[in-house]
Amino acid sequence: MSDAVDAWLAGGEQPDRVTLKAAVKASLALLVERAPGHTVEVRVPPFGAVQCVEGPRHTRGNPPNVVETDPRTWLALSRGILTWCDAVHAGVLTASGSRAPEVATLLPLR
Template identity: 60%
Template sequence: MAGRNVVDPAQVRAAVLGVGEWLRDPGLPEPGRGELGAAVKGTVRALAGSAPGHSVEVRVPPFVAVQCVAGPRHTRGTPPNVVETDARTWLLLATGLLDFDDALGSGALSASGSRAREIAAWLPIVALRATEDPGVG
């Protein structure tokens, strides 16, 4: 049986593409909770699959929290290395439409602990362009 954090790359890509227009244009209506949740959970779990470990906790409330990045395992209390943000900011990071340091500098992302910034090395997860080429289908 596949683990809960195992993701199908095609499903993750499809979920991200489903919210892609909203990511590019914040004036569009927010996707439904299920659609948004699938994109967030898929990309966060894909990160955990690419960067296995337990030294950094990535939180995107209310959708998901995972531990990733090799190093010392955290088991109780508040983790020493935490990255937390909202769903939109996470998806912008996961698609390469927003830079980690820019998100951190704007306050849209919090990263505490000496290892929290390490997740930037695994971004983007599903790269999107800021604009679509009209001739590309």
Template identity: 55%
Template structure:
């Protein structure tokens, strides 16, 4: 008797899912999600957010930046929580990228949400930039 497991014929009583993504439905990261709001509230109150909350807030906003400015020519680093490559242009593949933006988590939250202007953060030295493409002002606030 032949095995029918590889058959393209539908079996009785089996409902096939419609064509589409195999991934479950997950809401996209939103700039003002609960975790971002919790981190901003803690910072506004003069407290340091709990480490997991701060980490997820930073990563949520980095993902939103990567979505808003797709590409791989600028690396945005927020140590120790995350880094993304974004902005269209020449792709970086090895070694230290020519266009780097780096800042601490609190500064990233402030800049990404519009509480601190990009130019002001760079002028104050809260954001370290290198390279000709490292100006993110066109993509911020998220």
């Protein structure tokens, strides 16, 4: 992860789009590596979405287990700067479905 992203999360200026996209993609790839599977879809628009957590595969329509948040929140969660509970309570993270909260047990990713 880049120093520019760390500085942004600490209150500095937002990095360029390419840097943000790379940081989100790298962290989502690490999540999939840590919890391979297709039970929960994690969405960080506009930069990426992955399926993770072992269990039944979702194949049609809207997935039953979805986590969605913005890039800043996701990167803060993945680095342990923000907790899952704080993100949910602040309304910057949504988790639907009975298995979606399992992603919280995988964070931080570092």
